[in-house]
Each structure stands twice: as structure tokens, then as C-alpha cells.
Amino acid sequence: MTAVAHLSTCLFLKVKFKEAPLLFILLATEVTDLIWVVLNLARTPGEPPIEISRVDLPFKFIGDLHLISQVWSHSLVGNLVLALVFAAIGLIVFKSLHAAAAGALAVLGHWGLDYLVHDADLPVLPYAKSVLAGPALGFNPEAPWQGLNATLPWLGYALQVIVVLICYRAFVQAYRPTARWVLIGALVFLNLAALPIFLQGAMSEIVTSTSGLVLGTLTDMLLASLVLYGAVRFAVPGAIPRLGPTSEALRTRLRGLQTGGALLALILGISHLAQGMWDGATNPSLAHWSTAFGIAYVLSGWTLFGPSPMALWTAFFLPILSGPLSRLFLGAGHLGLVHLALEIALATTAVYTIYKLKTSKLRI
């Protein structure tokens, strides 16, 4: 997805994690592509860059950009590590669970959105011969490695507009900005600016080399983040963080536990989906069940962000049942040990939160 879609997810995350600094979330939404730019440009003379991209010339549309190797910036495991780094920064620098969760989710969200529209070019492991994830949505049977942007660019563009709309709606409902039109104007402008790369031939004159496109991506990213940040500041001055305790200690602690559980569930979901891709060739039934568990965990993680404590019971029963059953009948798969550790952590977090909730009589 292009910069505007990735950056807009900060609006959504800001609603869920109000204490997280907006600029920090903005950075986390695009750090993956920032690393991509640096690694595509960094090279010693005579050597290829660390990550390699190629554009077909004449450049007709986004499908003519081929990400040959993006082992470090866009691997799933690399992004999980990056998410942990951002969570650590949130905890250590901002001393805020909100900042930690928002930073980590912003990084993972970037990978998830890319996965929806990319070709089969996202490595699972940060390793040159890693299995490649995707494409999640491909519509060309003659080129099954091509993703949504390459096969149906209009749909790819529509999808990222939908992402922006969802984020905008969540933000406006939560913050009720007085100068809403500034935010609308900024988002309309940024979405229109993102359109030409999806239109056949619209950028043929502008994009004449791979490094030109990489630099263009960097410019787009920086300008779009400035426009979006400026618009949010103007529309809702209160959306800028007010750090420090905003509620009583117990409520914060419960919210922290709930957020931790949601994060664990989301990571479990993503790693199950990764296992499905990894083990698909050797163990199809494990792959199918892994995909089903992956979706169930992602949904469970999603509901944990909501106000209903009932979701905690799902977060308890899902790992307790799914883990042992799948390993008993289907085998552990490559990520079996990782899943076991995450499942134990999720179930424990859910039980502890339910206990705390019952004794505190608080709704979180």
C-alpha cells in the first residue's frame, strides 16, 4: 500500500491508545518502508544495494515495481522484531503501555496491509532463501505470484481508500474534531496524490529509474506524514498526547493486561498464518488448520480491544483447546514451540485479567 494508507492507521491506533504520542505512532506505521528506502539506496560502489527492487521501463503503473529482495525491511519475522523494538521504546522512553502497544501494532499493521496487496515478495524469515508469503489476493492464473496491485490495481487503490475511511471514521467518532474539514481535505488530497501510480501510463514520464522511484517513495512518505500530522494537530489539538496517568492505577493495569492479551492473540494469529504458508507444501491439513486458527486468533485479538470482558474467555479457551488438539492430530509444524509459548502466555494473561476483573468489579 502507499504511504497515505499506512500513515492513516495511526488515526485508528490513536483512538485505541490515547496516551500514545501521535508522532511516535506515525513513525511506526512507516518505519518498514523507511528501512526499505535506506537499504535500497545504501550501496558500496560496484556492489548491488542491500535490498533490491526493479522497475520495468517504461513504467506504467504500480505493478511494474518488482521487489526482488527485501529480506530485512519486509520479512515477517523482521517486522515482529521491529514491533518488539517499538514496544520497548514505548515502555522505556514514554513509560506508557499505550505507546508500546500502538507502536508494535503500527509496525505489524504495515506488514499486514502490504500482505493484502503485494506480489509473493514478502519473506517470512529475514533470510535470502526464505519462503515468500502471499499473494493474499491474486487474480491472474497465468502469473499466480502477482498480487492485487499488479492484477487489479483499481481494486488495490479502492482497498487502501477503504482503509483510510475506516481509520478516519474511528478517529472522528472518538475525537469529534471541530475543524473536521481540514482532516477531510488532507485525506482527500493525499488519496488523490496516491492515485496516479495506480493508473496505466500516468507516471511513465516521471518514473525513469528504480532509484528515482525509491526516492519518490521517500518524498511521498515524508510529505504525507507532514500533511497528516499538521491536519490532525489543526483539527484536534487534544489528540496530541497528554502523557502520565489519566485514570486510576487499577484501571490502567487492567487495560494494560487486556492490551497485552490482544497483542499476544494478534501475534499468535500472524504466526499461525505464517505457519500455514510455511508448512503448506509438506502438510496441507496442518496448513489449513493453521490458517483457520490464525484467523480465529486475529479476530479474538480484535475483540479484546473492545469493551466486553467476555472476549477474555475466548482468549483463554482458544489456546487451551486449539494448541494441544492441533499438535496431537496434525503435528507441531515449524513454529510449534513458538506457538506453545505464546498460547501459555495468552491463556495466563486472560485468566489473570478475568480474576482481577472479578475482584475489582471494574468494567474495562
Ligand SMILES: [Zn+2]
Ligand atoms: Zn511496505
